[in-house]
Amino acid sequence: NLFGNIFFKILGILPLILVALIFRLLKYNKVIGLTKFFRLHKIRFFQQNGEGNNLTEKIRFICGEIIDFFQKSPKTVFYSIILSCFGFVMRALQIIIFVRLLGEFIPFTNAILIRILILFSGLIPIPAMLGTYEGTSILAFQGVQLTAETGLSFTLMTRLIDFSFVFVGLLIIAYYLTHHVFRFIN
Numbered sequence: 734n735l736f737g738n739i740f741f742k743i744l745g746i747l748p749l750i751l752v753a754l755i756f757r758l759l760k761y762n763k764v765i766g767l768t769k770f771f772r773l774h775k776i777r778f779f780q781q782n783g784e785g786n787n788l789t790e791k792i793r794f795i796c797g798e799i800i801d802f803f804q805k806s807p808k809t810v811f812y813s814i815i816l817s818c819f820g821f822v823m824r825a826l827q828i829i830i831f832v833r834l835l836g837e838f839i840p841f842t843n844a845i846l847i848r849i850l851i852l853f854s855g856l857i858p859i860p861a862m863l864g865t866y867e868g869t870s871i872l873a874f875q876g877v878q879l880t881a882e883t884g885l886s887f888t889l890m891t892r893l894i895d896f897s898f899v900f901v902g903l904l905i906i907a908y909y910l911t912h913h914v915f916r917f918i919n
Contacts (some may be wrong), residue, residue, distance in 0.1 A: 739845055744853075759796055768792055824848050831887050832879065843877040850876070866892075 758764050767795030768789050776788045803810055824846040832839045838846075847870075853863055854869035869886045 741849075745849060759800055762796070764792055764796055765789055767883065821848060827891075828887065831890060834885060835886070837879060837883065837884055839879065847873040847877060 758767070798899075815889065825841065825848045828844040828847055829839055848871040849865065851869055854865045857865045861863055867885065870888040871881045871884040874887065875881055
């Protein structure tokens with residue numbers, strides 16, 4: 734429908750607008766003005782050495798570091814953007830392959846839409862997105878006229894893949910840790 738189409742296009746363009754706004758604020762040094770407008774400059778925090786700083790000084794330092802990073806290493810930023818886009822497309826292809834294995838059909842645009850909605854569920858500050866990832870996947874799959882069972886099974890399969898990577902990582906860490914411990918003991 735027209736409303737859904739417009740909504741999802743706005744949803745896709747919104748991150749680009751936010752990134753452009755953030756860089757515009759950084760370029761003209763307006764972030765400090767925002768901290769004074771919201772009265773965040775009155776917030777004080779103490780560092781480990783006991784010195785007290787206000788939030789404005791910390792924000793000024795962080796803004797300078799961000800600008801230096803983008804000015805000094807544009808090649809790294811470009812490769813990072815390319816790799817992120819490639820990873821996003823691969824996750825959308827993962828959705829297509831999984832749904833086809835279940836015997837259903839999904840177009841590439843719907844897979845991208847599902848991926849975008851799942852990414853927005855990551856904005857909720859819950860460790861490992863427990864519950865929100867599953868719920869958003871079910872809603873996203875239902876939004877493109879697939880069943881809730883398809884969304885839940887996709888979520889459980891991706892969780893299984895993620896846990897298997899974590900398990901392999903723990904095995905690698907345990908191997909090297911025991912190797913160094915025995916070498917230290919000997």
